[in-house]
Amino acid sequence: MLETGAFWGFTSSTMTNLMFYWAIYNQFFPYFLRVKIEKYVYKMVGWVSNSVHIKFSEYSGEGLEKSQAYDSIRNYLSSKSTALAKRLKANESKNSKSLVFSLDDHEAIEDVFEGVKVVWSLNVRENEYQSNTYGNSSSEDRRYLRLSFDNSHREMITKTYIDHVLREGKEMGLKKRERKLYTNNSNQDLYSWRQGKWSSVSFDHPATFETLAMDLEKKEEIKKDLIKFSQGKDYYKRVGKPWKRGYLLYGPPGTGKSTMISAMANFLNYDVYDLELTTVKDNSELKKLMLDTKAKSIVVIEDIDCSLDLTGQRKKKKEEDEDEEEKEEKKKEEAGMVWMIDEKQSKVTLSGLLNAIDGLWSACSGEKIIVFTTNFVDNLDPALIRRGRMDNHIEMSYCKFEAFKVLAKNYLEIESHDLYGEIGRLVEEVDMSPADVAENLMPKSDGEDVQICLKRLVKSLEEEKEKARKLAEEEEKKKAEKEARKKKKKAEAKKTKSRIWNLL
Numbered sequence: 354m355l356e357t358g359a360f361w362g363f364t365s366s367t368m369t370n371l372m373f374y375w376a377i378y379n380q381f382f383p384y385f386l387r388v389k390i391e392k393y394v395y396k397m398v399g400w401v402s403n404s405v406h407i408k409f410s411e412y413s414g415e416g417l418e419k420s421q422a423y424d425s426i427r428n429y430l431s432s433k434s435t436a437l438a439k440r441l442k443a444n445e446s447k448n449s450k451s452l453v454f455s456l457d458d459h460e461a462i463e464d465v466f467e468g469v470k471v472v473w474s475l476n477v478r479e480n481e482y483q484s485n486t487y488g489n490s491s492s493e494d495r496r497y498l499r500l501s502f503d504n505s506h507r508e509m510i511t512k513t514y515i516d517h518v519l520r521e522g523k524e525m526g527l528k529k530r531e532r533k534l535y536t537n538n539s540n541q542d543l544y545s546w547r548q549g550k551w552s553s554v555s556f557d558h559p560a561t562f563e564t565l566a567m568d569l570e571k572k573e574e575i576k577k578d579l580i581k582f583s584q585g586k587d588y589y590k591r592v593g594k595p596w597k598r599g600y601l602l603y604g605p606p607g608t609g610k611s612t613m614i615s616a617m618a619n620f621l622n623y624d625v626y627d628l629e630l631t632t633v634k635d636n637s638e639l640k641k642l643m644l645d646t647k648a649k650s651i652v653v654i655e656d657i658d659c660s661l662d663l664t665g666q667r668k669k670k671k672e673e674d675e676d677e678e679e680k681e682e683k684k685k686e687e688a689g690m691v692w693m694i695d696e697k698q699s700k701v702t703l704s705g706l707l708n709a710i711d712g713l714w715s716a717c718s719g720e721k722i723i724v725f726t727t728n729f730v731d732n733l734d735p736a737l738i739r740r741g742r743m744d745n746h747i748e749m750s751y752c753k754f755e756a757f758k759v760l761a762k763n764y765l766e767i768e769s770h771d772l773y774g775e776i777g778r779l780v781e782e783v784d785m786s787p788a789d790v791a792e793n794l795m796p797k798s799d800g801e802d803v804q805i806c807l808k809r810l811v812k813s814l815e816e817e818k819e820k821a822r823k824l825a826e827e828e829e830k831k832k833a834e835k836e837a838r839k840k841k842k843k844a845e846a847k848k849t850k851s852r853i854w855n856l857l
C-alpha cells in the first residue's frame with residue numbers, strides 16, 4: 354500500500370517540486386519539442402510508474418464547445434486553490450465587487466477524498482494556428498486539467514470521486530454564477546466569428562415580482578406556475594414532454610411586459626436571451642441559435658407581431674399597391690410564409706420559427722422558458738400561440754387600483770393616503786398604463802412631496818377621463834350621423850319606389 358499522497362514513493366513536497374519543474378519545462382521548451390519529449394517520457398514513466406492520469410480538456414467535441422466538466426472541476430478546485438496553491442490567478446467576480454482566485458497555469462494542488470490523495474494540475478498547450486472564415490489566424494492556448502492518482506484507487510476515483518467533483522463544482526458554479534443578458538450577433542458583423550452566436554452583458558435589471566404592478570391574484574398564479582416549472586424535471590420526464598414552457602405576454606404599450614420578463618428572470622435566477630429575429634439569416638441559423646442557449650434561461654422574442662408578417666389581409670392590401678414584378682416575387686415568398694430579412698438573401702419562415710421553439714431540436718439544451726410579447730395578440734397566427742407552444746397567455750392590462758398601490762409603494766413609499774379613494778375611483782374608470790401612472794408618481798425635484806405627486810396623478814387621470822369622454826361623444830355623434838344618412842337613403846329609396854308604382 355502506498356503512503357497516502359505519494360506516487361512512485363515520493364513525498365508530497367517532492368511531488369510539488371516536480372510539478373514546479375514541470376511548469377518551467379512547459380514555459381520554456383518550444384511546443385514541437387515538448388510534444389516529442391512528452392511522447393517518450395510518458396512511455397517510459399508508464400513502464401515504471403503505477404499512477405494513472407486523466408485529462409480534462411477545456412474544449413470538448415470538435416473543439417468549439419466549452420466543456421462543462423472542465424468548468425465544474427475548475428469551480429471545485431477554486432476554493433481548494435485559494436487555500437493550497439502557491440500560484441493563483443485573480444479574476445474579477447460578479448459586478449467586479451471582489452476577486453475570485455483560481456489555480457494558475459502550470460500549477461498543481463493535492464486533494465484528499467476518503468483518505469486517498471490525488472493531484473490536479475492545470476496545463477496549457479499552445480494550439481495550432483486556426484484559420485477562420487476571414488482568412489485570419491489566431492493562436493489560442495488550450496488548457497487542460499490532469500488528474501493523477503495511484504492505480505490501486507482506480508475504481509474509487511473513476512466511479513465515485515470524479516462524480517463527487519463534478520456535482521460539487523456544478524453546484525458551486527450555479528451559486529456564484531453571474532447572470533447574463535444575451536443578444537444574438539448579426540450575421541453581417543465582421544467579427545461575429547470571434548464572438549460566437551451570442552454576445553452578453555451582465556444582467557442586473559432590478560425588477561422583481563414585488564415591484565411589478567398588477568393584479569395580486571394573477572401575480573401569485575404566475576409565481577406558482579414558474580416554481581412548478583423550475584422544479585418539474587421529473588414531471589416533464591414522466592409525461593414525456595420537453596422541459597420548457599412558453600409564455601405569451603400581451604397588452605398595450607407600457608403595461609409591463611418587458612418588466613415582467615426581468616421579474617421572471619430574477620425570480621428564477623435564469624439568464625435571458627433576447628432574440629432579435631430581424632438579424633437571423635435563415636431557419637438553420639435560428640435553430641443553431643436556439644441550440645446554443647444554455648439551460649436555466651428565458652428566450653425572449655419581443656414584439657413578435659412586428660417580426661413576422663402573418664396576417665393574410667395585410668398582405669393582400671400591400672399587394673394591391675405593388676407592381677407586377679414585385680407581385681411575382683411576393684407570391685414565391687408567400688408559398689413558404691417567407692419573411693424577408695436581409696436584402697432578399699436571408700429568410701426565416703413561420704414554420705422555421707415553430708420548429709425552433711417546438712421541434713425536435715428544442716428539447717436539446719435543458720430547461721427553458723420562451724416568451725413572446727405583443728401589443729396586438731389578434732394579429733398573430735393561431736399556430737404560433739396555441740397551448741403547448743405558448744402554454745400560458747398573460748394579459749398585461751391598464752393600471753387598476755391594486756396595481757396603483759404597488760406603484761405608490763415603489764415610488765413614494767406609502768401604503769395609504771387621503772387621495773387613495775379618489776384615485777381608486779378614477780383608475781377604474783380610465784385606461785392609463787402603469788408606465789404613465791409611474792411617470793406621474795415620480796418626484797420631479799427634491800421639493801416635490803407625496804401630496805404633489807398624487808395630485809399630479811389625479812389631474813392627469815381627470816384629463817384622460819375628459820379626453821375619453823370627448824372621444825366617446827364624437828364617436829356617438831359620428832354613429833348617429835351615419836345612422837341618419839342611412840335612414841335618409843332608405844326613405845328616399847322608398848319614396849322613389851312608391852312614385853314608380855304610382856306612375857304604373
Ligand SMILES: Nc1ncnc2c1ncn2[C@@H]1O[C@H](COP(=O)(O)OP(=O)(O)OP(=O)(O)O)[C@@H](O)[C@H]1O
Binds near residue numbers: 564608749791
Ligand atoms: N406593471 C408594471 N409594474 C411596474 N412598473 C411598470 C409596469 N408597467 C410598466 N412599468 C414601468 O414602465 C416602464 C415601461 O414598461 P415596459 O417596458 O415593461 O412596458 P411594455 O409593456 O414592455 O411596453 P411595450 O409594449 O411598449 O414594449 C418600465 O420601465 C416600468 O418602470
Ligand SMILES: [Mg+2]
Binds near residue numbers: 610611612655726
Ligand atoms: Mg416591452
